[in-house]
Amino acid sequence: MAIISIIGRLFRRSIDKTVKDIIYIKIIKTIQVVNLNKGEIMGCKCCSTSNISKDTKVCPLCHSKSEKVGEKTVLSLLKEENYDLVGNQEFYYCNNQDCDLIYFSENTIFYKKDLKITVDDKACFCFDISKEEVEKEGKDKVLDKIKANMKSTGCSCDVKNPSGKCCMNQIEKDY
Incomplete structure (x- = not known):
């Protein structure tokens, strides 16, 4: 300020x-x-700590903790034939890689097959970085690549990443 x-x-x-x-x-x-x-970039809401959801529910399929996700994220990744099913609902994202369910609300469930993209092999959705690439090149090199890309083009995690969040924290945690 x-x-x-x-x-x-x-x-x-x-x-x-x-x-x-x-x-x-x-x-x-x-x-x-x-x-x-600090892992943030101007104008990138997905990378700020204010975007971390405290609102969680349990996935009805695998019983994993699932965080609330924005409607914008859900709509941007669903196949068009599923748009009408979204309505005015609060959706939650199941991050369990072994679970076929991806989004759920009180009345609606979407599976990975309902998305326009595949999710199981990606570490970074904005810059198309695979999990294999992170394992091969190393976490630090990949994070530097993501930061450089963010500096030049920005990111779109809120519409490309199924969680609606930046992948950098997840890569840091997982690798």
Whole structure:
């Protein structure tokens, strides 16, 4: 918040527009680098800690703990013929790789076969990194690759990753 306040004060002063633009760009790039080093990036809600769901339920098929997932995530990954089944419901994501169920609500269940993508072999959905690639290249090298890609193109975890979250924390934990 302090940086935003400083930017506001700078822009209220009568500084040449070109100088203001340069200062603004440098400040924003600095914020992006700082956030990227913490595993976050500006504009990427999936990588922030505020996106971690505390709301959980038990998967009706495998009985694993399952976290709440956004409707945007569910709709972006479901095959089109399933869109009408989503409605106005709260969905939960089952992260158990051995379970065929992927999303469930009080009234609806979706299986992995109902998705447009395959989920079992991916470590990073935004940049198409397989679990095998992480095992072969190593966690640190893959995380560096993801960070570099995020810096240049950003990510879309909220619509590409079935959990709706950034994969970096999961890769860090699993490998």
